[in-house]
Amino acid sequence: MKKLVLLVASVLTISYGSAQTSTFGKRGLEATVILANRTLSEEGKAFVKKYLGQSFYEDVQYLYGLESKGEATYSTDIHYLYLDKDFKPIKSNPENLISKIEESMAVVRDRKNKSRDEVVYALHTIINLMSDMHNIGHIRLESVPYSMQDFQIFCWRGDTPKYKKRKTPVEWSKFWGSYTGAQTGTTSNMWANEYEWAHGDKAKEFAAGSLYDWAADMGKVANEIYKWAAPGYEMSRLQNMELRDLHNEMLAKLSYRLGAMFEMLAKE
Amino acid sequence: MKSRICKLALMLVATLFVAESALAWGGVGHAIIGYKAEQILSDEIKEKCYHYLGASITFHSSWMDQARSIEPYAVCDKWHSTNIDANYKVVVGSPTTGAYHIERIRKEMMNGGYKTMSDSLVKINLQYLIHMIGDHHCPVHVRWDAKEHPELVYNLRGKGKPFRWHAFWDSAYSRKRKGWNCEDFAEHLGFLPKGKVKKLQKGTGYDWTQETADVSRYCCEVLPKDTEITTLSDEKIAAVHQIVDKQLLYAAYRLAGVLTEIFKE
Numbered sequence: 001m002k003k004l005v006l007l008v009a010s011v012l013t014i015s016y017g018s019a020q021t022s023t024f025g026k027r028g029l030e031a032t033v034i035l036a037n038r039t040l041s042e043e044g045k046a047f048v049k050k051y052l053g054q055s056f057y058e059d060v061q062y063l064y065g066l067e068s069k070g071e072a073t074y075s076t077d078i079h080y081l082y083l084d085k086d087f088k089p090i091k092s093n094p095e096n097l098i099s100k101i102e103e104s105m106a107v108v109r110d111r112k113n114k115s116r117d118e119v120v121y122a123l124h125t126i127i128n129l130m131s132d133m134h135n136i137g138h139i140r141l142e143s144v145p146y147s148m149q150d151f152q153i154f155c156w157r158g159d160t161p162k163y164k165k166r167k168t169p170v171e172w173s174k175f176w177g178s179y180t181g182a183q184t185g186t187t188s189n190m191w192a193n194e195y196e197w198a199h200g201d202k203a204k205e206f207a208a209g210s211l212y213d214w215a216a217d218m219g220k221v222a223n224e225i226y227k228w229a230a231p232g233y234e235m236s237r238l239q240n241m242e243l244r245d246l247h248n249e250m251l252a253k254l255s256y257r258l259g260a261m262f263e264m265l266a267k268e
Numbered sequence: 269m270k271s272r273i274c275k276l277a278l279m280l281v282a283t284l285f286v287a288e289s290a291l292a293w294g295g296v297g298h299a300i301i302g303y304k305a306e307q308i309l310s311d312e313i314k315e316k317c318y319h320y321l322g323a324s325i326t327f328h329s330s331w332m333d334q335a336r337s338i339e340p341y342a343v344c345d346k347w348h349s350t351n352i353d354a355n356y357k358v359v360v361g362s363p364t365t366g367a368y369h370i371e372r373i374r375k376e377m378m379n380g381g382y383k384t385m386s387d388s389l390v391k392i393n394l395q396y397l398i399h400m401i402g403d404h405h406c407p408v409h410v411r412w413d414a415k416e417h418p419e420l421v422y423n424l425r426g427k428g429k430p431f432r433w434h435a436f437w438d439s440a441y442s443r444k445r446k447g448w449n450c451e452d453f454a455e456h457l458g459f460l461p462k463g464k465v466k467k468l469q470k471g472t473g474y475d476w477t478q479e480t481a482d483v484s485r486y487c488c489e490v491l492p493k494d495t496e497i498t499t500l501s502d503e504k505i506a507a508v509h510q511i512v513d514k515q516l517l518y519a520a521y522r523l524a525g526v527l528t529e530i531f532k533e
Contacts, residue, residue: 158337162345185296187449190303190326198323238338241331245322 029131031191032255038192039203039259040266047266051120062124074100079132084142087219088212097138098215101129105211108265126261133215134254137173139222148172148222151231158237167234176247192255198245199252206253207260214257221250292348292406294439295330296450297516301402302329303450304457304520309527316531320390325398325523326450332399344369347400349409350477354416356485358478366400366409370473370526373397377530397526404477405519407484407511408434420485422493431497437487441512444505457517468518469525476522480515487511 157166335341
């Protein structure tokens, strides 16, 4: 009986989760590189094409691919951004995402003295870690005792009597992917269009500043979310729907910042 | 006792998978209609829609399916379909039907009416129209009374077991089209000849719902009671596709027509 209950619970969790892919979802992340690519100048596009093929379309989860094959030569802590109460990084390389990005940027800048493989690896790393930096679950705040990656929330199907009884546990790590994953039938290209239509007027604003400014911005976003997100949190359907805009904004920021990063590296 | 619990657990799990498909057209179907409508619309009208929606029509196409479970919008729970009477005619004037609200919102918003509304009201009205026009082209979103029309309310068969007629037609467009996305469907649906568009876009939500009711009756001829759906012939699948593809395309054109009617200066 206990085994059956556990089986049903896990299937329920997985079935809700399977309608949503992990983190932002493959479709959401692909959309960001499509949009980033659109922002590049001819010089930027040529730079990307030279090292990564037609575009950096398939590189968003490159490091995760290495890790799944057991080929990673680094600590997986590099996927996380640790910020203090002023939203500044508090741990140094190799334990902080920002340090690893900076290290990779240095390799790309020095590409005349590096092998092609080293430059390609560095670019892959930048893409993967930039996307991690825009994922709330990868941001660990000194002021918050837990991380979104580590607990479940409960989503209510609705709040009317007809729907109130359907409460589903969701892992936060799968939650943010829900907005792209759940929209079956849509394509990454359509999502890129969506981010562009909704946030294209803020492209320059999002891309402005340094890597540290972007990290601080995401830290502040995470801080706002952690004001209500906590283990066992129960999310209403209405709130679920309202977070869609925030989700899309985060991905739009990632798109424009990734584009700015590559444009800068291309010119240096 | 153990087998009873097992059955209950399996039903519980199955419900989760069936729940999404019980919504007319499903997310994909509505996204197809929204995406196609965007292909049909002029840039000028699209920009106005985006301005109020804050995003594309495609991505708001299923909003009403989510909103129906939220208290402020629970009133729209009944608007996803419309009743048909004993004489096979659309019931007119009932505020618990979608066709009524399609016409209400159209009238309130056209001829500059939308300019008298707050932006948030325009947005909600657009979200209702986008979804309801789609729903009212779905053959299973006309409400037949089982007592008045027992011949139109029945089950099909899936591997010999009862399979809801509603569930079949809701997702019929995707049968034998595994992996198709909106762009694939939009390309497949194509465009109507220009000469046909104006005539198609005429009429009211009631007219289109009446047309869908007639289509719904035809669906019962194509797939009568107890038809086994897992062994449908290619000819049957083609007939099914012909019906639903036409409905999706008509929905897209009529949605585009209504949006143009509202926003055209």
